[in-house]
């Protein structure tokens with residue numbers, strides 16, 4: 418029988434729809450009986466949405482500025498232009 | 504579910520890049536650099552990753568002429584970085600050591616008793632929507648901090664899958680990991696974020 422800890426192991430697979438029919442069914446049965454796991458799944462789902470929505474991990478501004486500068490230099494020196502077959 | 508085809512705005516960006524339009528490069532650098540860094544950092548230390556992404560952009564100036572749109576621009580750029588990083592570690596006879604043995608975060612695993620039931624269940628907190636939570640600036644900063652503290656491998660996988668919306672298959676390819684290992688990396692990262700949000704909502708502190 419699927420216990421809480423087993424469910425925690427496969428929780429992401431359940432959320433992402435990666436479980437087979439049998440697996441899905443035992444998770445649903447467990448969730449009907451266990452409110453702690455319902456809370457857990459709900460909150461893990463929410464964490465996933467938070468992550469996806471969060472536009473963190475921007476590259477550092479000074480690094481981006483350095484890239485702009487290097488690319489600008491390369492473009493104005495003509496590196497890249499007139500290359501390739503086009 | 505995650506279409507990987509050229510959309511019109513991207514098509515336009517590509518042709519501007521091919522014309523050497525400086526503004527297009529500034530736009531593309533901002534759009535794609537975070538993902539390129541996520542790929543590079545999976546394989547390399549942060550400083551080498553930054554150097555490699557910079558080199559890649561300089562290569563792109565000529566390589567973009569041969570871009571055919573078989574993959575999206577995003578995937579194409581991420582793939583160039585991945586290939587270069589894989590070659591680099593191959594040359595140095597290094598391997599990426601993954602921690603994918605245990606699907607449960609230790610801090611979560613210890614919250615179950617010997618009977619495999621919750622001994623310290625998740626706190627049933629207010630059912631704020633993710634959107635409402637994101638509008639909380641303190642939580643938002645806290646999320647940043649914790650994302651920054653994730654192990655590099657988990658973070659790269661999470662960023663590419665969730666924030667950059669790559670298909671699982673593409674992430675496996677970029678990071679050279681099996682589908683099963685990717686599942687573990689994603690699950691471990693989500694557990695860290697779950698634990699962070701739970702702690703934050705209990706204490707109001709990061």
Ligand SMILES: [Zn+2]
Pocket residue numbers: 420421422424447451453454621
């Ligand atoms: Zn349970």
